[in-house]
């Protein structure tokens with residue numbers, strides 16, 4: 001099996017897993033992998049995660065061009081393209097409209113240091129990228145900026161996005177972000193959480209770096 005067919009298989013399996021985990025309703029949400037040639041492999045537009053096939057995945061070059069004869073790529077491909085350009089450490093991206101992350105995103109709230117696991121996203125908070133129309137260059141820019149020194153962010157009035165070294169790690173991170181968003185949401189209903197100080201969060205970030213739990 002060559003590398004590309006291996007990557008197609010990985011991405012399809014991850015799309016099925018995202019659907020199984022109920023992380024994004026309907027045909028919303030998309031995923032991609034960075035290819036060795038600098039391009040990316042991304043899920044198709046309008047295909048539900050559980051219906052993704054090897055043939056439905058779309059290859060896009062590092063210049064952002066799509067070889068004819070393929071399925072239509074996700075309407076949010078430009079966001080993935082921009083993130084790969086600006087974040088060399090990103091090898092895989094998961095974007096989804098998971099329920100609690102989306103609730104907070106609709107309030108344009110970042111997730112602050114209310115729980116030590118917030119550090120799993122790489123810093124003291126999980127920021128919320130400014131709003132722009134889905135699929136636009138402006139949204140791609142806003143998301144890429146929000147990911148400065150972070151592996152996850154919310155997207156105002158939209159959802160969440162995670163980057164990682166592998167698609168499975170990106171999917172795990174998206175599940176973690178969703179769980180944290182739910183905890184934070186319920187905590188806000190009950191008087192609001194007590195936040196951890198930057199000093200406490202720095203200790204956690206160091207531990208994560210030490211144990212490689214990133």
Ligand SMILES: [Zn+2]
Pocket residue numbers: 028029076095096097134158159
């Ligand atoms: Zn979306």
